[in-house]
Amino acid sequence: MKYKNLFNILKVLPLFLLIISCEGEEGSNGPIIIPVEKVQAAFNMSISSSDSNVLLLDNKTVGTGEFKSEWDFGQGGALVLDQPGIEEIRFDTDGTFSVRLIVTNDAGLTVDSKTVVVDNSSGGICPNGICASTNSAILKDAATTFFVGNITRASRVNGGGQHTEILKTHFSSITSEYEMKMDVMYPSEGNYDFTAADAIVNFGVDNGINVHGHALIWHNATPDWVKNFSGTNAEFETMVKDYITTTVTRYKGKIASWDVVNEAIDDGSGNPLRSSVFKDKMGDDYIKKCFQWARDADPDVLLFYNDYNMASSPGKRTAMFNIVDDLGDLVDGVGAQMHISYNGPSASNIQAVADGTVSRGLKLHFAELDIRANPNNDQTSLTAARADAQKVKFKEVVKIYNSIPLDNKYALTVWGLKDNESWLIDFWGHIDWPLMFNDDYSKKPAYDGFLEGLE
């Protein structure tokens, strides 16, 4: 008897093995899924450039043998057989839809599914499911107790267009991204070039926009002739004093504040003063000398020490507070750059920058805020999840800043207007979306986050 049963099992075994091998895994009470190496449903989708309520669907399924592709456009109704070329589907009603491509062969099926979000008040189908903000609030009007800043360039203040209009509409302070640094304003010994700086300052004065001067002394924006200065150390010091005096005097009454020294602290162990031609030729007290000369040139201008990683590096933060403590009455404020990410530094570390500044009775400038959504380069496009996390971080930073006492408030400056203008893309060599406006100047969820931080 037992041999007969064994024979019967052996007789049907090949068929059973064949079903398993070509039919793939039996989902737990679900459909039989075709093995990926056999066929894998896949499609790309994009928004029509001529109609933002039209979705373009491109079947990219690859596989072996015969298979059938059918669409479920997520709008109800029967499956639609895939046609050669691009499918164009209208989505006119607001909502969230699941678009599916179902691919079947005689062994089973495979599905690719993507979510489509439609918000007609934001323009129709939302790119990557991220709907542009329709919030009409004006940033500088919503921030009633401090300047809302952004950066600019001579080409942009003179260029007109959306960039200039958004700058004038939403921002109450401007910072020159690079044209008010020594390498641009003092390109050769005895030869100043204030052309770009004048354009930016005049734009601010003409439009009632606060102008923050950035930055008199920075090792990264030092002209070669200064780096290779051939005179004595005493002659070097005289040259620096003349440069600071000339520049600050020129903009007296027009520029409200200066970053006198930028990024003087080294990132290495113990965060000593960074080596630079200024430190090497003028001594460790070069910072105090520069602040004194700026103070002498314009007793009314606010003088800031500016640096980065103030939140993420407690050691650097301590070193910075030691510098400003040593400066005494020569310094009016701390510039914390705030080049951060959606996932850090923590709110408590950001708060520590504010607390240390406030406890010293100094002004706080969150000076260069951008919030990377792709710090680990694991995204090729901004996802809804990252956009929302970035929004939450903007809200957190603004809330911390807005919560400091009025006397310690100065400005919160965002380091760029629209994502594709950000320095971060070249600096890190990969795509990111760190700012509040999309490349088409539409407002991102981050914009709403900024406003929510003011509530």
Ligand code: G3I
């Ligand atoms: O616009 C000119 C272009 O006409 C020219 O062809 C090209 C090549 O010479 O240069 C272009 O200007 C460059 C400018 O960025 C605009 O792209 C300057 O050379 C370049 O030096 C400048 O870099 C700036 C950098 O500081 C150095 O000044 C960045 O825009 C600016 O975002 C960056 O900002 C710094 C802060 O000042 C301090 N904190 C860190 C932050 C990021 O590095």
